[in-house]
Amino acid sequence: QKEVEQNSGPLSVPEGAIASLNCTYSDRGSQSFFWYRQYSGKSPELIMFIYSNGDKEDGRFTAQLNKASQYVSLLIRDSQPSDSATYLCAVRNYNQGGKLIFGQGTELSVKP
Amino acid sequence: GAVVSQHPSWVICKSGTSVKIECRSLDFQATTMFWYRQFPKQSLMLMATSNEGSKATYEQGVEKDKFLINHASLTLSTLTVTSAHPEDSSFYICSARAPVSRHGANVLTFGAGSRLTVL
Numbered sequence: 001q002k003e004v005e006q007n008s009g010p011l012s013v014p015e016g017a018i019a020s021l022n023c024t025y026s027d028r029g030s031q032s033f034f035w036y037r038q039y040s041g042k043s044p045e046l047i048m049f050i051y052s053n054g055d056k057e058d059g060r061f062t063a064q065l066n067k068a069s070q071y072v073s074l075l076i077r078d079s080q081p082s083d084s085a086t087y088l089c090a091v092r093n094y095n096q097g098g099k100l101i102f103g104q105g106t107e108l109s110v111k112p
Numbered sequence: 113g114a115v116v117s118q119h120p121s122w123v124i125c126k127s128g129t130s131v132k133i134e135c136r137s138l139d140f141q142a143t144t145m146f147w148y149r150q151f152p153k154q155s156l157m158l159m160a161t162s163n164e165g166s167k168a169t170y171e172q173g174v175e176k177d178k179f180l181i182n183h184a185s186l187t188l189s190t191l192t193v194t195s196a197h198p199e200d201s202s203f204y205i206c207s208a209r210a211p212v213s214r215h216g217a218n219v220l221t222f223g224a225g226s227r228l229t230v231l
Contacts (some may be wrong), residue, residue: 042225043203043223046170049219075206088155100220104154
């Protein structure tokens with residue numbers, strides 16, 4: 001079992017729709033959860049992170065965390081073509097050296 | 113905001129040669145930097161944790177004699193790929209925890225990456 005799993009996609013949504021990206025993790029001791037966006041040929045850039053169960057909103061982005069289910073998601077409202085990228089979920093367990101472990105990423109395509 | 117600079121952004125070399133990649137924290141000190149490798153259509157895989165003034169910590173399966181890491185100052189870490197072979201061709205990305213960023217403190221910030229092609 002991979003430590004962090006994501007559907008590789010591609011996930012295709014029409015412009016203006018809500019894009020839902022999902023991630024599960026195996027280490028129940030994980031404490032911090034991150035969503036990065038990576039455009040082709042570029043390095044990842046942080047979108048947001050979440051520590052506590054529940055929702056966290058930042059503009060058009062909402063991260064949702066459910067530690068009991070070991071599940072974290074990212075919702076993108078009013079999706080734009082510029083949101084088309086690969087979204088990487090990353091998990092950190094400070095008791096395991098604090099390394100950031102990445103999922104394989106989900107490719108999102110927003111169609112105009 | 114905190115910036116991590118990486119150089120070169122791309123490099124092409126012949127098989128058997130060595131290539132050095134630099135990672136600098138421009139406006140903050142980084143006692144720890146992380147080196148990742150990413151093959152096409154795959155995720156980032158942590159190669160090693162670079163610690164200023166001490167030996168790097170390598171992940172399982174990463175050859176420490178092949179991927180030499182030096183963290184000689186609080187703002188510079190280097191990765192040297194020795195005796196490079198075509199299978200080493202990849203996107204190498206460094207990162208560091210910036211003290212302050214738009215997202216708060218101690219968030220991992222990535223360099224722009226270095227694309228290595230070994231012929």
